[in-house]
Amino acid sequence: MSLMNNLSTSTISSSSSAFLAPISFDSRTQSVAFPLKNINVVKCITNPQEQQTAYKTKVSRNANIAKLQAGYLFPEVARRRAVHLLKYPNAQVISLGIGDTTEPIPDVITSAMAERSHGLSTLEGYSGYGAEQGEKALRSALASTFYGNLGIEEDDIFVSDGAKCDISRLQVVFGSNVTMAVQDPSYPAYVDSSVIMGQTGQFQKDVEKFANIEYMRCTPENGFFPDLSTVVRTDIIFFCSPNNPTGAAATREQLTRLVQFAKDNGSIIVYDSAYALYMSDDNPRSIFEIPGAKEVAIETASFSKYAGFTGVRLGWTVVPKQLLFSDGFPVAKDFNRIVCTCFNGACNISQAGGLACLSPEGLEAMQEVIGFYKENTKIIVETFNSLGFKVYGGQNAPYVWVHFPSRSSWDVFSEILEKTHIVTTPGSGFGPSGEGFIRVSAFGHRENVLEACRRFKQLYK
Amino acid sequence: MSLMNNLSTSTISSSSSAFLAPISFDSRTQSVAFPLKNINVVKCITNPQEQQTAYKTKVSRNANIAKLQAGYLFPEVARRRAVHLLKYPNAQVISLGIGDTTEPIPDVITSAMAERSHGLSTLEGYSGYGAEQGEKALRSALASTFYGNLGIEEDDIFVSDGAKCDISRLQVVFGSNVTMAVQDPSYPAYVDSSVIMGQTGQFQKDVEKFANIEYMRCTPENGFFPDLSTVVRTDIIFFCSPNNPTGAAATREQLTRLVQFAKDNGSIIVYDSAYALYMSDDNPRSIFEIPGAKEVAIETASFSKYAGFTGVRLGWTVVPKQLLFSDGFPVAKDFNRIVCTCFNGACNISQAGGLACLSPEGLEAMQEVIGFYKENTKIIVETFNSLGFKVYGGQNAPYVWVHFPSRSSWDVFSEILEKTHIVTTPGSGFGPSGEGFIRVSAFGHRENVLEACRRFKQLYK
Numbered sequence: 001m002s003l004m005n006n007l008s009t010s011t012i013s014s015s016s017s018a019f020l021a022p023i024s025f026d027s028r029t030q031s032v033a034f035p036l037k038n039i040n041v042v043k044c045i046t047n048p049q050e051q052q053t054a055y056k057t058k059v060s061r062n063a064n065i066a067k068l069q070a071g072y073l074f075p076e077v078a079r080r081r082a083v084h085l086l087k088y089p090n091a092q093v094i095s096l097g098i099g100d101t102t103e104p105i106p107d108v109i110t111s112a113m114a115e116r117s118h119g120l121s122t123l124e125g126y127s128g129y130g131a132e133q134g135e136k137a138l139r140s141a142l143a144s145t146f147y148g149n150l151g152i153e154e155d156d157i158f159v160s161d162g163a164k165c166d167i168s169r170l171q172v173v174f175g176s177n178v179t180m181a182v183q184d185p186s187y188p189a190y191v192d193s194s195v196i197m198g199q200t201g202q203f204q205k206d207v208e209k210f211a212n213i214e215y216m217r218c219t220p221e222n223g224f225f226p227d228l229s230t231v232v233r234t235d236i237i238f239f240c241s242p243n244n245p246t247g248a249a250a251t252r253e254q255l256t257r258l259v260q261f262a263k264d265n266g267s268i269i270v271y272d273s274a275y276a277l278y279m280s281d282d283n284p285r286s287i288f289e290i291p292g293a294k295e296v297a298i299e300t301a302s303f304s305k306y307a308g309f310t311g312v313r314l315g316w317t318v319v320p321k322q323l324l325f326s327d328g329f330p331v332a333k334d335f336n337r338i339v340c341t342c343f344n345g346a347c348n349i350s351q352a353g354g355l356a357c358l359s360p361e362g363l364e365a366m367q368e369v370i371g372f373y374k375e376n377t378k379i380i381v382e383t384f385n386s387l388g389f390k391v392y393g394g395q396n397a398p399y400v401w402v403h404f405p406s407r408s409s410w411d412v413f414s415e416i417l418e419k420t421h422i423v424t425t426p427g428s429g430f431g432p433s434g435e436g437f438i439r440v441s442a443f444g445h446r447e448n449v450l451e452a453c454r455r456f457k458q459l460y461k
Numbered sequence: 462m463s464l465m466n467n468l469s470t471s472t473i474s475s476s477s478s479a480f481l482a483p484i485s486f487d488s489r490t491q492s493v494a495f496p497l498k499n500i501n502v503v504k505c506i507t508n509p510q511e512q513q514t515a516y517k518t519k520v521s522r523n524a525n526i527a528k529l530q531a532g533y534l535f536p537e538v539a540r541r542r543a544v545h546l547l548k549y550p551n552a553q554v555i556s557l558g559i560g561d562t563t564e565p566i567p568d569v570i571t572s573a574m575a576e577r578s579h580g581l582s583t584l585e586g587y588s589g590y591g592a593e594q595g596e597k598a599l600r601s602a603l604a605s606t607f608y609g610n611l612g613i614e615e616d617d618i619f620v621s622d623g624a625k626c627d628i629s630r631l632q633v634v635f636g637s638n639v640t641m642a643v644q645d646p647s648y649p650a651y652v653d654s655s656v657i658m659g660q661t662g663q664f665q666k667d668v669e670k671f672a673n674i675e676y677m678r679c680t681p682e683n684g685f686f687p688d689l690s691t692v693v694r695t696d697i698i699f700f701c702s703p704n705n706p707t708g709a710a711a712t713r714e715q716l717t718r719l720v721q722f723a724k725d726n727g728s729i730i731v732y733d734s735a736y737a738l739y740m741s742d743d744n745p746r747s748i749f750e751i752p753g754a755k756e757v758a759i760e761t762a763s764f765s766k767y768a769g770f771t772g773v774r775l776g777w778t779v780v781p782k783q784l785l786f787s788d789g790f791p792v793a794k795d796f797n798r799i800v801c802t803c804f805n806g807a808c809n810i811s812q813a814g815g816l817a818c819l820s821p822e823g824l825e826a827m828q829e830v831i832g833f834y835k836e837n838t839k840i841i842v843e844t845f846n847s848l849g850f851k852v853y854g855g856q857n858a859p860y861v862w863v864h865f866p867s868r869s870s871w872d873v874f875s876e877i878l879e880k881t882h883i884v885t886t887p888g889s890g891f892g893p894s895g896e897g898f899i900r901v902s903a904f905g906h907r908e909n910v911l912e913a914c915r916r917f918k919q920l921y922k
Contacts (some may be wrong), residue, residue, distance in 0.1 A: 054756075054783065054785060054789070055724070055756040055757075055783075055785070056727070056785045056786070056787055056788075056789055057696075057727045057728065057729055057756075057757060057784070057785060057786060057787060058696070058726065058727025058728070058787050059635070059639060059696040059697070059727065059728070059729050059786055059787060060638065060639075060696075060786060060787050060788070061786040061787070061788055061790050061795065062634060062635060062636035062638070062795065063636070063638075064636060065634065065636070065795050065798060065799070066790075068798060068802075075801060098590070100589040100590045101589045102587070102589065103587070104581065104582045104583055104584060104586075104587045105581045105582055105587065106582065107582045109582075110578045110579055110580075110581045110582040111578075111579070111582075113575075113578040113581075113810060114574075114575040114576075114578040114579050115575075117571045117572075117574035117575040117578055117810070117814075118571055118572070118575050119571075120565065120566045120571050120574075120769075120772075120773070121565045121566055121567065121568045121570075121571040121572075122565055123565060125565075126563070126564070126565045126566065126769070127772050128561040128562045128563065128769065128771040128772050129559070129561045129771045129772060130772050161622055161774075161804075161805070161808070162805050164803075164804075164805050165803065165804055165805060168633075168802070168803035168804075172629075172633070172657060173523060173526065174520070174523060175523035175524070175525060175526070175659070176637065176659070177521065177523070177524075178520060178521075189802060192802045193802060193803060196633060196799070196802065196803070198636070198637070235518075235519070235520040235521075236520070263516070265519065266517070266518045266519025266520065267518065267519070267520070268518055268520050295515075295516040295518075296516075296518060308581075308587070308589065310589040310590045310805075311581075311588045311589050311590060311591050311806070311808070311809035312581070312808055312809060312810065313622075313805060313806070313807070313808045313809075322515070322516075323518070324515060324516070324517045324518060325517070325518060325520055325521060325522040326517055326518060326519050326520060326521050326522070327517075327521070327522055328515070328517055329522050329527075334522065334523065334526050337526060337529060338526070338657065340536060341529075341629070341650060341653045341654060341657065342625075342626065342629035342654060342657070343622075343625075343626055343629075344622070344623050344625050344626060344771075344774060345772070345774070346774070346808075347622070347772070347773055347774045347807075347808040347810070347811050348772035348773060348774075349574060349578070349773065349808070349810050349811070350808050350810070353578075
């Protein structure tokens with residue numbers, strides 16, 4: 001009885017191996033010390049000697065996963081940060097890189113989660129399996145709060161453990177026989193999940209693109225909105241606004257054209273609105289503000305960047321019942337089947353937090369958190385402007401997109417890290433059109449953002 | 462600014478449509494009243510008239526998802542329960558069906574979750590993105606508590622939002638070009654996730670099996686352990702012990718044969734040990750108690766049935782670094798990539814609960830919860846024995862597998878529901894070899910289990 005035998009052993013076994021650590025365990029921790037062995041093993045996957053003698057199964061590796069390039073962008077950034085910390089153990093590293101929230105969650109929200117937690121110890125308060133699609137009260141509150149006048153109903157909304165997870169579940173719904181388009185640059189999860197599902201060809205090193213993905217160029221020249229007249233028809237169109245990483249927000253007129261483009265092509269738009277509440281301009285917060293969008297669009301969203309829920313894990317996806325496959329079968333019906341079979345609902349405590357976020361007090365508290373990060377953004381934008389850089393984004397998103405013309409993003413990333421101990425994100429990691437840019441995240445404590453800006457001024461004055 | 466406009470509207474919009482409701486929103490709620498409209502719409506997917514005129518995209522439906530049969534078993538059970546409640550609105554329905562936990566979570570565990578929740582409102586206690594693979598302290602505690610002497614290390618363990626979710630993530634790792642075997646009967650998620658990934662052919666109504674899946678017959682005749690001499694070689698072998706639904710637990714000798722079988726065939730075993738702590742006999746709690754298993758097996762487990770975490774969502778999967786694909790590439794490395802790309806880690810509050818579960822007090826508290834359900838199991842087993850039924854399981858699992866020779870499982874399910882208002886689960890829903898059985902779950906309040914047993918005695922005396 002192995003567990004029973006261990007009832008006494010309160011000692012924690014420490015791992016002697018760490019071959020996964022660099023791109024896994026440590027990928028996002030804030031710890032500032034990395035054992036050397038992690039860095040050693042990051043280069044090799046396993047010891048070649050070992051492999052020669054080691055037993056191998058006869059199961060072939062999934063060829064689609066083998067197509068993926070190196071590590072996911074952010075673990076790679078974390079790895080370089082780790083290497084830097086080994087070189088400068090005492091460096092005051094400031095991370096404006098992965099876009100992780102830093103400010104405490106408002107008490108009105110955490111109190112609701114604590115209350116739900118305690119309630120789970122009572123007969124009245126206990127709940128087991130919830131509906132896979134989310135608790136009725138939360139779905140209703142999301143419908144009325146975010147889509148009150150847009151005709152989105154509670155049963156169009158699927159509560160989840162985050163937008164990133166829903167993007168993969170949507171890819172499972174679509175399967176391997178669809179074609180897809182993405183903004184270039186864009187959040188890497190769209191492309192990677194497409195590769196994993198087998199929708200793409202191999203990675204083409206020369207152009208730094210996967211075959212069979214339509215990359216919709218988004219640059220200063222076109223105001224970060226693709227020239228749809230040059231975009232090839234695809235089944236699925238991933239579109240993020242306000243955009244990560246460029247910070248650009250599409251206007252009502254642009255989104256109207258996008259919806260018409262999808263309708264003309266019979267495409268499905270997967271619209272990522274995770275930063276909608278960061279909008280300052282009067283652009284749509286939801287794709288469903290565009291007439292006809294319910295017939296061609298899915299929208300995915302998240303509490304992560306509004307309430308600091310990056311670790312609490314809560315988001316939602318809207319799949320309108322009006323959205324139909326070519327045979328007339330509702331997309332929502334298949335998404336529901338995947339949610340029921342491959343997912344078991346979001347944590348009930350997180351859902352209590354989400355409901356609190358949507359109370360009048362919670363909404364105000366979220367606006368304060370968002371306002372704080374928007375202040376950070378302003379400080380960063382002004383800094384780079386004052387240094388004569390061309391700066392994009394920032395107005396409608398917590399990301400600043402700084403142009404370093406004719407330079408390599410990774411070179412700039414390394415220069416900044418080496419000389420200022422600040423972690424940013426290289427634009428080329430988001431797609432070939434991101435080359436020559438770096439993304440500076442506005443998620444950070446105020447003093448860190450101010451200190452970072454001082455260092456930027458030192459470096460580029 | 463749609464959200465801002467709604468800051469005042471605290472009214473919750475009520476949905477006028479419910480076409481997804483029966484197999485979705487209401488599938489597992491305990492509410493005893495269902496609006497009639499839900500029942501009406503369950504039969505049709507969308508209004509055919511509507512479909513004729515409605516706009517359709519040009520995106521083809523995923524043919525693999527189209528292969529899935531009807532609803533997932535448990536939503537179908539829930540639907541029939543709902544229909545029954547419409548017929549008998551005042552019936553005292555007792556659910557011994559889906560296997561949902563009913564007892565409150567011990568305070569030592571919920572207090573830790575409440576504390577973590579409150580902590581998220583403080584600068585010191587706040588945490589954003591955690592490691593996708595889980596918090597180091599929890600992975601370490603899992604390694605030492607469950608695998609202390611088995612050579613499983615913390616970086617072999619991936620914390621997740623539940624075993625069911627990990628099963629689908631594993632299927633994404635394996636992809637569409639593998640073959641798989643399952644125990645027949647077995648938990649439906651193995652087969653359904655395989656169908657979704659495109660590993661199977663169509664459903665063959667005559668034999669009630671999917672083409673290209675190896676169904677390993679588990680019946681009283683073979684002691685619910687498959688005759689491996691008749692099992693065709695597959696890439697993946699799903700194996701659950703203690704078994705859901707039969708309650709059978711494989712012996713050390715049987716598991717040794719299974720591991721040898723996998724090794725001879727170069728197969729990978731996905732071992733589901735979600736009920737391991739319900740074991741009374743001295744059988745292995747983990748597949749890794751079998752020498753050599755690390756080279757051929759993955760193990761998935763969960764806090765759900767130990768601590769009542771079905772709604773809190775926390776589990777883990779062990780992928781030993783010794784497990785290699787045919788080309789020598791570590792399976793763990795690809796699983797890690799999927800976890801990083803398609804998942805973002807389990808809720809940090811849930812993880813605080815998991816850590817509390819593994820404290821000495823938490824382990825004792827879990828044992829009490831498990832002991833309570835085992836008492837229920839004993840009562841149910843004795844009841845059916847006293848009625849002269851052949852009863853299986855119960856000894857090492859919270860499920861009782863009752864034999865109704867030469868009868869249809871769904872008929873027995875309906876008879877019991879109609880005459881006693883008790884919800885069970887028809888054995889045939891777990892696979893063709895489950896025909897003639899019903900699964901009675903031991904998860905329930907004591908008074909409900911006692912009352913249910915009184916009714917069983919009434920019906921079958």
